[in-house]
Amino acid sequence: MSVAELEKICIEDCEDFSPFGIFDCGQAFRWNADENGVYTGVAYGRAARVWSENGKAYIMSEPGGYEAVWRDYFDISRDYGALRREISREKTLEKACEFGKGIRILRQEPWEALCSFIISQCNNIPRIKGIVEKLCALCGDEVGFMGKKYFAFPSASAVASLSVKELDTLRSGYRAAYISQAAKGVADGSINLAEIQSLPTDEAKRELLKIEGVGEKVASCTLLFGLGKLDAFPVDVWMKRAIVEFFGEGKFDYRRFGRYAGLAQQYMFHYMRNRK
C-alpha cells in the first residue's frame, strides 16, 4: 500500500498529546523515534507512525486503524489536560506536570504489558527493548508497513510454544522461566487477564502477584499500562528518588492522588528520567 492510501488522523491540539511524553515516559517499549522525532511502532497487530508538528499531532496507519485501535490505545476520549491541572494542584508537582504536558497512559494489550514488564525487572531500557524486539521477531506475526517489515507482539500461545533453546536466543537470563511460565498460564487459561481486568484494582493486583516473577512493581505496571487501572502506582528505584525529592523522607501514601495516581506517577517518573 502506498503512502497516499494511508490514513492520517490529526490531533488538532497536541498540548495533551506529546509523542515524546507518551512514548518516552517508560510505559512502552516498542516505539522508536527517527532523527526527526517521528515514532514508529506496533500495537494490536497494527503499525503506525506518530509525530507532532506545528502544534498538531498526527497518527498515520492503514485505513481504519484509528477507529479499530488508535483511538482507544491513546485513550483519546479522556481529558488529560483536566487531569494534569488537577494533579498540579499538588504544588510540589507543578514543575513535573508542566514538563510532562502531553503524557497519556496507553491502553496496551494486557499480555504484552505483563510480559514486557516481567522482562523489565532489574534491566535497563535499551536491553528491555532489545529483548522484546527479539521476542517479536522470533514468534510475532509479520506486519508490513510503508515498505518495511515489523512484528506484532506475539500471542501468549506463540510464546508458550517456544523451545528452551529458542527462548535462549532472547538472552533474557533468569527472566526466561518467568516469561515461559506466564505465557503457558495465559495460553491455557489458568491466567485470565480479561477476568483480572474486570476486578477492582487491589483484587486484580492480588491475582497478578500469584504469577511467578511478578512482584509489586511488575504487577502495578501491568495494571496501569495493560489493564487500564489508572489508580495503580508503580514504584521503582526512580520513583523512590522522586518521592524523596517531591515529598521528602518518611511516610508517603500514593492514595493521596486518588483515582489517577498512576498518571501522577508518570509525571514524576518522566520528570526524574528526562529533565534536561
Next chain:
DNA sequence: AAACAGGCCTAAA
C-alpha cells in the same frame, strides 16, 4: 574490574 540496571524469590530472623 566491579558495579549497576525500571525486581523477584527464598531463607532466616
Next chain:
DNA sequence: TTTAGGCCTGTT
C-alpha cells in the same frame, strides 16, 4: 513483616 543474598546478561 522486614532484610540479605543470589540471580542472567550487557554496559560502563
